[in-house]
Amino acid sequence: MTTTIELKGLTKQFGEIVAVQDVDLEVRKGEVFGFLGPNAAGKSTTVKVATTLLVPTRGTVVVGSHDVLEEPESVRALIGLLPEDGADTHYDRLTTVENLEYFGRLYDVPKETLQNRIDELLEFLELSDRRDDSPGTFSTGLKQKLSLARALIHNPPIVFLDEPTSNLDPIMSRKVREFIQQMAGGSKQTFFMCTHLLSEAEHLCDRVGFISHGRLVEVGSPADLRRKFWTQRTFELQLATGDPAKAKSIVEATSLATSVRIENKRIVFVVEKVERKNPQIVRALVEAGLAIVELRERIPDLEDVYLKVIGGK
Amino acid sequence: MLRKAWIMAKTEIRMVFKSRQVKMIPVMIFLMTSVFAALFTPLMIPIVAEVGVEFYSIMMAMLMGTSVVMMPAMLPAMIAADSIVGEKERHTLVPLLASPLTDGELLLGKLLTALIPGIIVAYANLVIGIAIVNGMLLFIAPTLLWIWPSLLAMVQALIFPPLLAAFAVCLMIIISGRVSKVYEAYQIAGFVIIMPMFLVFTELFLSTSINWLLLFFGAAILGIADIGLFQLARNLFNRDKLISRV
Ligand SMILES: Nc1ncnc2c1ncn2[C@@H]1O[C@H](COP(=O)(O)OP(=O)(O)OP(=O)(O)O)[C@@H](O)[C@H]1O
Ligand SMILES: [Mg+2]
Numbered sequence: 347m348t349t350t351i352e353l354k355g356l357t358k359q360f361g362e363i364v365a366v367q368d369v370d371l372e373v374r375k376g377e378v379f380g381f382l383g384p385n386a387a388g389k390s391t392t393v394k395v396a397t398t399l400l401v402p403t404r405g406t407v408v409v410g411s412h413d414v415l416e417e418p419e420s421v422r423a424l425i426g427l428l429p430e431d432g433a434d435t436h437y438d439r440l441t442t443v444e445n446l447e448y449f450g451r452l453y454d455v456p457k458e459t460l461q462n463r464i465d466e467l468l469e470f471l472e473l474s475d476r477r478d479d480s481p482g483t484f485s486t487g488l489k490q491k492l493s494l495a496r497a498l499i500h501n502p503p504i505v506f507l508d509e510p511t512s513n514l515d516p517i518m519s520r521k522v523r524e525f526i527q528q529m530a531g532g533s534k535q536t537f538f539m540c541t542h543l544l545s546e547a548e549h550l551c552d553r554v555g556f557i558s559h560g561r562l563v564e565v566g567s568p569a570d571l572r573r574k575f576w577t578q579r580t581f582e583l584q585l586a587t588g589d590p591a592k593a594k595s596i597v598e599a600t601s602l603a604t605s606v607r608i609e610n611k612r613i614v615f616v617v618e619k620v621e622r623k624n625p626q627i628v629r630a631l632v633e634a635g636l637a638i639v640e641l642r643e644r645i646p647d648l649e650d651v652y653l654k655v656i657g658g659k
Numbered sequence: 660m661l662r663k664a665w666i667m668a669k670t671e672i673r674m675v676f677k678s679r680q681v682k683m684i685p686v687m688i689f690l691m692t693s694v695f696a697a698l699f700t701p702l703m704i705p706i707v708a709e710v711g712v713e714f715y716s717i718m719m720a721m722l723m724g725t726s727v728v729m730m731p732a733m734l735p736a737m738i739a740a741d742s743i744v745g746e747k748e749r750h751t752l753v754p755l756l757a758s759p760l761t762d763g764e765l766l767l768g769k770l771l772t773a774l775i776p777g778i779i780v781a782y783a784n785l786v787i788g789i790a791i792v793n794g795m796l797l798f799i800a801p802t803l804l805w806i807w808p809s810l811l812a813m814v815q816a817l818i819f820p821p822l823l824a825a826f827a828v829c830l831m832i833i834i835s836g837r838v839s840k841v842y843e844a845y846q847i848a849g850f851v852i853i854m855p856m857f858l859v860f861t862e863l864f865l866s867t868s869i870n871w872l873l874l875f876f877g878a879a880i881l882g883i884a885d886i887g888l889f890q891l892a893r894n895l896f897n898r899d900k901l902i903s904r905v
Contacts, residue, residue: 360903394902397757401899423759434750439674451666452758496754 350375350504350536351396355405358391365391367560368405373553376534378526380541380551382648384656388560389540390430393506396538397427410504423453426502428510430540432493438482442473442492445481446499453500460499467495470525472518486513494522498529505529507539511546519543523550548648556655564655571651578604579620580644583613586637593636600630614644660764667760667768672776675738684734685780692726692784696791699723704800712806719807720869723792727785727816728823729857735777735824736853739831740844742769743901748841752901762896766832770889773828774821781820815874822881823860827853829888833895839905 351373358366366388373379381389394400398418412420450460468474471491490513511519529535547554548568555565593613597606602623603615617623699722707715746752796804835844
């Protein structure tokens with residue numbers, strides 16, 4: 347797979363503040379890459395450097411085989427950007443369509459293509475009926491949608507989205523996610539997105555990177571990261587009747603579980619070598635006369651990974 | 660470079676003139692010229708007998724010159740003052756900076772945005788001035804008709820407003836990129852830049868000693884200064900500073 351965005355030893359300082367420190371990262375063509383991390387971690391700063399808005403203090407950034415310092419214009423021609431606080435970035439003295447036309451022309455979109463593209467995007471984002479209104483009259487979510495349309499107006503091969511679904515309602519967020527997935531899959535567009543929504547990253551991103559205090563701390567697919575951080579598996583068991591405390595002591599007595607606890611009347615236990623141990627635990631409970639209604643695995647999600655990676659720091 | 664700059668300028672000029680304050684500036688300029696013309700044309704006539712036609716012509720050139728050569732630089736300076744810091748204040752600068760425009764295209768776009776309306780207003784203003792002065796002369800002193808503008812004054816009023824405006828605009832674009840609030844740029848435009856510039860220029864080119872040679876050198880120097888200042892603006896233009904400075 348070819349690399350589309352490559353950061354090598356990227357450092358960005360604002361005076362004394364080190365916003366991004368020694369970040370090495372490769373994003374592949376056609377990938378949806380999620381950039382996660384706490385506030386002030388350096389996500390937006392990284393995006394600004396990659397989109398030629400800020401100059402790296404040290405290190406190199408190559409986007410679509412162009413160095414951001416040497417050929418910034420070539421980089422800018424290849425990318426679409428939905429900036430941080432993107433909702434607020436429109437010309438209120440132009441209508442919605444005029445805003446998009448303006449940027450379409452700046453990006454050299456041919457006239458006929460541009461009109462179709464605008465219609466298509468406005469239709470998809472459910473903005474068609476507001477096409478002749480000024481974005482100044484929009485709710486924040488509508489403005490955010492227009493920012494997204496502007497970022498995609500020229501069908502750029504590489505798209506940077508800084509918190510794209512902030513301010514969008516759940517249905518529109520899902521629609522946008524599906525759209526991104528479709529674009530990345532079909533036409534091999536690459537997406538680099540910052541987000542605080544871990545479920546969004548989990549469902550949408552091929553790979554995610556965690557950044558904390560300017561340093562990249564983990565990179566991998568959500569599944570890989572889960573595997574990396576969870577060698578043990580957690581199960582929860584619910585009884586039809588009977589005392590959870592009794593069940594807990596039975597599980598403990600088997601000495602098979604690494605840990606056992608009770609949460610909301612459910613017995614929660616952690617085991618390794620599940621195939622061998624789980625049947626024995628269940629047998630012990632049944633033989634003690636307990637009726638089991640439900641036994642299911644607690645699958646850690648990206649939020650758990652996040653808490654482990656970021657929280658542990 | 661010109662094509663992209665023109666796309667920018669077309670859109671921006673449309674936006675600029677949606678502001679009522681900006682629309683007021685040409686009106687004020689036209690009003691000023693009309694008042695000057697209506698006041699000085701008859702006021703100067705009684706002294707013709709004493710000082711001669713020649714002097715009347717020079718006096719009219721000086722008085723009207725202020726309003727047809729100097730005043731039109733106001734509008735471009737004001738538009739340019741807003742050009743960068745205004746976009747920053749309204750949060751529209753980032754998407755523009757992230758678009759494929761080169762520094763030169765972006766600055767030329769800003770320059771044209773300020774300059775084109777300025778030139779149109781300057782020439783309209785000149786037509787208004789000529790019409791009022793000569794309209795009045797036709798009735799009160801037909802022998803003095805077309806005494807203003809002389810050919811020299813006419814050429815001066817045609818070539819200096821664009822050159823002067825370009826200077827003010829380049830200077831204001833540089834300043835607009837270095838202040839953090841629009842009102843600061845306006846203050847600088849009003850008091851620090853335009854006033855001294857007007858005074859110096861008035862001394863030099865509207866004085867009684869103006870002649871073709873001086874006019875030619877003045878225009879050449881101003882033209883070179885414009886180009887130099889534009890290059891300076893281009894060299895000083897720095898996306899990183901614009902984005903990271905608060
Ligand atoms: N223009 C600037 N001047 C000084 N410091 C800055 C500037 N921009 C960002 N910073 C600092 O750089 C650090 C990283 O900021 P950045 O905006 O990249 O964070 P982020 O990960 O996007 O956070 P958030 O999730 O809150 O958007 C922060 O400490 C921030 O205060
Ligand atoms: Mg951010």
